Amino acid sequence: MINMTSIYKTTAINETTVPNQTRIEDGLALTMTPPLDQQEGSNPEQLLAMSWATCLNATSQALLKARKLEHNSRVRVEVDLHKEANGVGFYFSAYAYLAVEGFTLEESERLVRQAHERCPVSKLIHGNEHVDVFVESY
Template identity: 35%
Template sequence: MTKIDKVLFTGKTHTTVAQAPTPADHGSLNLALSSPSHAGHEQQLTTVAPHPTAEELFAGGWSACYITAIGLIAAQKRVALPADLSVDVEVDLGQTGAAWLLEARFEIRIPGLAQDVAEKLAHAAHEICPYSKLAHGKIDVSVNVITS
């Protein structure tokens, strides 16, 4: 799999589990937005509200889907998840030569769980998450599981 030589932009998300929504309420999305800037292309939006980039939207959708997949796998295996479970996803847009590529990094925090159990949940979630299936074999994805 080709790796990025030059990162041009990184979209970052932090996803936590909220109270379970009712059947009529699918929960809410709260995005903290900022405009991207890279050397020589700083942007200031004084009259326009900042909007998410494609990388931020992709990371946000992926992290929401993935944290749900962790919950499904944990329920199947009868593993109680901590209330402070969280997933940070960073999606890089970059280039290698003339090719444009994406890469992703996952940091999954499952405090209080045994490391081996947490890692099994994290990897099993990638097996059922539709975003992870879409990316599998197409973009480089690294996973870091933290239990402390």
């Protein structure tokens, strides 16, 4: 077994006794609704997109700072919900787009590949055929 020393832990809870709510133990609570529902609230697709965008951009910035470079960057993440081909069940596709101010697309491509290898959220979803990273102009 691999020794995994945790440096941070959080626990999210969703239970049927509190409809449409997911909460962090002793913290944040969000109203959760299905993505196709017209009710007000957040959905898993939005939270996944926000988590990955935040993590990938922070990782990109850490890589830039390690090289003593200061450039603004932006990560845009698109998460789509798809119905399985057999009509039973669903799956996500997720695509991240990195833009770095003052970088060529080739420079941004190298950075996003390195960030994707190091970002904890990327590591969690990496290898899925419906996940990829791209670059775009800032």
